[in-house]
Amino acid sequence: MSKPLFIWAGGKNKMLKHYKSILPSLLDWENKIDSYVEPFFGGGAMFIYIMETYKPKDVYINDINPDIMSVYECIKNNYDEFLKRVEELEKEYLLLSFEEGARNDDRRDFYFKTREAYAFDYKKWSKPYESATLYFLMKTGFNGIFQINKNTNNRYGTPCGLLNQTKQVFDREVVKWWHESLQNVNITSGDWKENTPDVLNAFYFFDPPYRDSFADYGNSFGDDQLIELIDFADSKDKSFVCNRDSSDGWFENHKKSMKMKTFDITYTAGRRKKIEKDGKTSYEAKKAKEVLLWHMN
Numbered sequence: 001m002s003k004p005l006f007i008w009a010g011g012k013n014k015m016l017k018h019y020k021s022i023l024p025s026l027l028d029w030e031n032k033i034d035s036y037v038e039p040f041f042g043g044g045a046m047f048i049y050i051m052e053t054y055k056p057k058d059v060y061i062n063d064i065n066p067d068i069m070s071v072y073e074c075i076k077n078n079y080d081e082f083l084k085r086v087e088e089l090e091k092e093y094l095l096l097s098f099e100e101g102a103r104n105d106d107r108r109d110f111y112f113k114t115r116e117a118y119a120f121d122y123k124k125w126s127k128p129y130e131s132a133t134l135y136f137l138m139k140t141g142f143n144g145i146f147q148i149n150k151n152t153n154n155r156y157g158t159p160c161g162l163l164n165q166t167k168q169v170f171d172r173e174v175v176k177w178w179h180e181s182l183q184n185v186n187i188t189s190g191d192w193k194e195n196t197p198d199v200l201n202a203f204y205f206f207d208p209p210y211r212d213s214f215a216d217y218g219n220s221f222g223d224d225q226l227i228e229l230i231d232f233a234d235s236k237d238k239s240f241v242c243n244r245d246s247s248d249g250w251f252e253n254h255k256k257s258m259k260m261k262t263f264d265i266t267y268t269a270g271r272r273k274k275i276e277k278d279g280k281t282s283y284e285a286k287k288a289k290e291v292l293l294w295h296m297n
Contacts, residue, residue, distance in 0.1 A: 001052055002177040005071065007144035008043030010210060015290060016049055018263045022294055024203055024238055029054040033238065035202035039192035046205050051181050059185040062195040067156065069189035070131045075175060076182035078128035083175065085132035089114065090169040104163050111140055111160040119152040139169050204239040211246055227254055230293065234258055237297040245291035258293040265290050
């Protein structure tokens with residue numbers, strides 16, 4: 001199976017093993033389901049599984065983050081220009097000195113200069129050049145966090161990651177898979193209510209921002225909005241709604257007629273527990289519970 005283009009906090013790679021027994025069967029996809037709809041796309045882990053397993057006829061993907069969706073659009077429509085820019089950045093970056101466990105100031109400087117240019121110079125750039133630069137930053141940034149900062153012009157402001165790549169920054173075969181798989185996919189960016197088509201014979205996969213989440217990517221999503229989304233999903237024959245269970249009974253009280261199940265999970269990207277010891281900072285994977293509401297009529 002292919003991989004997401006980048007680490008995404010809350011991505012569903014680890015959850016797929018739990019979902020497989022609940023997802024529509026191959027027979028359902030052959031006889032009852034024509035379309036796949038994912039309005040909170042992020043890293044697209046479920047999309048990969050759906051495309052490789054079921055090969056739906058019509059696919060609609062959306063995310064409120066226009067910069068993320070531009071990466072997908074440019075890989076789909078401007079593949080050569082996108083790839084050229086990422087390869088240029090990768091080549092320059094890998095030539096910089098690297099020592100395991102050190103600060104690697106040359107790489108840090110390169111990362112922050114590139115981030116600064118992305119924040120303030122992007123209007124001079126073509127869209128593929130801009131999106132490829134963001135992709136490089138996301139591949140070298142900190143642990144799947146998409147942070148928006150005022151000092152980066154309200155654009156991508158995530159700190160650098162470990163900067164420990166030695167052979168490559170990105171996998172060309174993964175980017176190629178996405179280029180080929182997106183060719184007949186409808187890509188939009190905006191509010192889910194405006195960009196979720198009401199189509200017959202569809203499987204809807206909703207993975208909205210987590211309740212009480214730190215990683216909201218600059219877009220808040222309150223309980224009222226989550227209730228509205230659950231109402232919509234409840235009206236569909238085949239739908240998933242994923243989230244984090246806060247163990248406060250909220251989902252039990254708002255799941256409508258949908259079934260519900262929780263799963264233990266350990267987050268290794270995004271939100272992690274900060275530990276201060278002997279003057280040093282480290283981050284420990286954080287245990288939590290994922291919740292799934294679903295209809296599979």
